[in-house]
Amino acid sequence: MKGGPGARVLALHLGLIAALFAAQFVLGAYHHTNLARIMVLATYAVGYNLLLGYTGLMSLGHAMFFAAGMYGAGLSIYYLGFGAIPGFALGVACALGLALAFGAFALRTSGVSFLIVTMMFGQAFYLTILYFNQVTFGDQGFILSDRLPAALVDPDVKYNAALLVFAACFLASAFLVRSPFGRILVAIRENEARARLLGYDTYTCKLVVLTLSGGMSGAAGAAYALLFSYVGASFAAILNSIYPLLWTLLGGAGTTLGPVLGTGLMFYLVDFTSGWTSAYLFVVGGALLVLVLFFPLGVMGTVRAKLAPWIP
Amino acid sequence: MSFGPHLLLALLEGAVTACVLAVTALGLSLVFGVMRIVNVAHGEFYMLGAVVAWFCASLTGGSALGGFLLALVCAPLVVAGLAIATDWLVLRRVNYHPESTIVATIGLLYLLQQAVLSGYGPDARPVEAPIYFRVAFPWFGYSGYKLVVIGASVMLLLGTWAVLARTRAGLCMRATQQDPEMALAHGVPVRLVYTAVFAAGAMLAAVAGVLIVPIQQAHYLMGLDPLLLSFIVVIIGGLGSLRGTVVAAFVIGMSDGVISMFFSPTLAKILATLLVALVLVVRPSGLFGERP
Numbered sequence: 121m122k123g124g125p126g127a128r129v130l131a132l133h134l135g136l137i138a139a140l141f142a143a144q145f146v147l148g149a150y151h152h153t154n155l156a157r158i159m160v161l162a163t164y165a166v167g168y169n170l171l172l173g174y175t176g177l178m179s180l181g182h183a184m185f186f187a188a189g190m191y192g193a194g195l196s197i198y199y200l201g202f203g204a205i206p207g208f209a210l211g212v213a214c215a216l217g218l219a220l221a222f223g224a225f226a227l228r229t230s231g232v233s234f235l236i237v238t239m240m241f242g243q244a245f246y247l248t249i250l251y252f253n254q255v256t257f258g259d260q261g262f263i264l265s266d267r268l269p270a271a272l273v274d275p276d277v278k279y280n281a282a283l284l285v286f287a288a289c290f291l292a293s294a295f296l297v298r299s300p301f302g303r304i305l306v307a308i309r310e311n312e313a314r315a316r317l318l319g320y321d322t323y324t325c326k327l328v329v330l331t332l333s334g335g336m337s338g339a340a341g342a343a344y345a346l347l348f349s350y351v352g353a354s355f356a357a358i359l360n361s362i363y364p365l366l367w368t369l370l371g372g373a374g375t376t377l378g379p380v381l382g383t384g385l386m387f388y389l390v391d392f393t394s395g396w397t398s399a400y401l402f403v404v405g406g407a408l409l410v411l412v413l414f415f416p417l418g419v420m421g422t423v424r425a426k427l428a429p430w431i432p
Numbered sequence: 433m434s435f436g437p438h439l440l441l442a443l444l445e446g447a448v449t450a451c452v453l454a455v456t457a458l459g460l461s462l463v464f465g466v467m468r469i470v471n472v473a474h475g476e477f478y479m480l481g482a483v484v485a486w487f488c489a490s491l492t493g494g495s496a497l498g499g500f501l502l503a504l505v506c507a508p509l510v511v512a513g514l515a516i517a518t519d520w521l522v523l524r525r526v527n528y529h530p531e532s533t534i535v536a537t538i539g540l541l542y543l544l545q546q547a548v549l550s551g552y553g554p555d556a557r558p559v560e561a562p563i564y565f566r567v568a569f570p571w572f573g574y575s576g577y578k579l580v581v582i583g584a585s586v587m588l589l590l591g592t593w594a595v596l597a598r599t600r601a602g603l604c605m606r607a608t609q610q611d612p613e614m615a616l617a618h619g620v621p622v623r624l625v626y627t628a629v630f631a632a633g634a635m636l637a638a639v640a641g642v643l644i645v646p647i648q649q650a651h652y653l654m655g656l657d658p659l660l661l662s663f664i665v666v667i668i669g670g671l672g673s674l675r676g677t678v679v680a681a682f683v684i685g686m687s688d689g690v691i692s693m694f695f696s697p698t699l700a701k702i703l704a705t706l707l708v709a710l711v712l713v714v715r716p717s718g719l720f721g722e723r724p
Binding site: 235240416 | 698
């Protein structure tokens with residue numbers, strides 16, 4: 121990152137984090153909580169985008185990594201009396217392990233087979249959580265609030281903890297995609313056969329990025345469990361795998377800012393429409409169709425194509 | 433009941449699951465085979481078939497057989513109309529691009545789920561079986577309707593095979609599958625074939641929904657399980673291989689029936705998914721898939 125674009129890119133990313141940090145002093149209580157939630161979910165989308173946007177692998181089962189993080193943290197705190205930070209670390213470790221194990225065989229397939237396999241295993245993970253409902257409390261879920269340090273109830277602590285997790289993953293993803301490794305990923309996205317021909321071990325690269333992506337999703341899940349003190353099977357359901365896809369496509373796949381923007385936009389769109397209809401699945405389904413038909417680049421993808429070609 | 437009869441009952445239940453699954457998965461596999469796209473809303477077409485069957489049954493009131501026959505005509509027509517509209521309005525516009533199609537059909541999945549939830553409600557509603565007789569085994573009585581389902585499914589499978597192998601339309605489909613451009617050059621109306629195949633795949637799912645609804649009840653979320661099982665089946669059988677789909681449907685359906693009976697339906701689906709992992713490790717392209 122020398123000179124021109126590098127400095128601008130760095131300024132843009134740090135600027136976003138600074139703006140999010142400053143926002144907590146301006147916003148009212150309602151948007152304050154919303155933004156904390158959006159940042160946790162945006163972490164999930166950022167992880168997802170590494171795979172979809174930069175490697176060209178579409179996953180329909182990312183909820184299993186989110187849920188692995190969530191349950192890894194939640195169950196260890198609930199049953200083993202872990203503290204918040206060890207719980208979080210264990211959650212991320214669970215998601216990393218799951219992603220590595222899953223990727224090891226799922227990446228043997230390619231194209232639509234990969235999609236189907238991710239969706240299938242996402243659903244199997246969800247069913248596994250339901251099957252062991254004596255431990256996981258299944259659909260009903262469980263609440264962590266009385267087992268967590270009292271400080272986590274404070275909205276300011278929540279906000280800044282969410283910001284910390286988000287900023288770490290966001291900057292890591294921005295750094296990663298501009299690194300030589302990130303360039304290999306883009307090469308795989310554009311033409312995997314050619315990347316292999318050039319001597320890159322594409323299988324290992326994909327496995328590494330899937331593991332990182334799963335780890336970030338798991339960090340989001342663990343943070344969600346800690347900050348909003350609820351763990352439930354609905355976070356492992358298919359819909360929760362579709363959300364990051366929707367957020368990423370809306371904001372612009374393959375841009376670092378896109379997933380963040382998409383998460384925020386979609387959150388407020390659902391929030392806004394819930395005022396006059398409970399049929400939020402219409403919003404989700406309609407948004408996916410509209411994006412595919414009329415707006416395939418997403419917001420930041422369009423901005424990059426039309427206005428600012430330098431943004432990563 | 434001792435183990436032997438219990439196993440027989442489980443195998444019968446498995447055969448019903450297997451037959452309905454084979455019909456559903458065949459629709460998915462046919463669409464993939466010819467058009468190279470995956471229809472994620474396939475399970476919702478199945479669900480719509482069941483819901484239409486419920487409406488038909490409530491329309492005809494007293495006569496369960498009349499409602500069933502009406503549903504066998506209406507459900508495929510309604511669903512085929514929807515599939516044709518989807519093809520024209522959405523799939524053509526994204527030019528059957530595999531990933532765009534998947535995103536679009538996920539969108540369709542949620543639109544349909546929400547439409548049924550809003551229009552039909554969140555309850556599971558039963559539909560009376562069109563014919564009622566019991567087959568008396570020495571150890572237990574078995575619902576005759578389930579045997580009818582098995583028979584009807586086998587006829588549907590044979591019918592699909594006959595259309596593909598013996599008719600001009602089937603020839604067009606196979607030609608399109610092998611090479612769309614060359615088929616077009618030989619005067620095969622490829623676009624029309626695509627529309628017809630997408631509609632036919634949806635109709636198979638809808639008929640499966642009509643067949644299953646007297647056993648299972650109609651519910652707006654009932655499409656997820658058959659979608660998952662169909663995915664398992666097409667991956668194990670090899671994407672695009674119709675023979676593989678049918679063989680895998682019988683293996684998965686029977687084991688699902690047996691494991692559901694002795695342990696739990698959830699465990700059956702988890703184990704089936706693990707079987708997929710095993711198949712992928714040994715043969716990434718599935719049992720009958722084309723080798724890459």
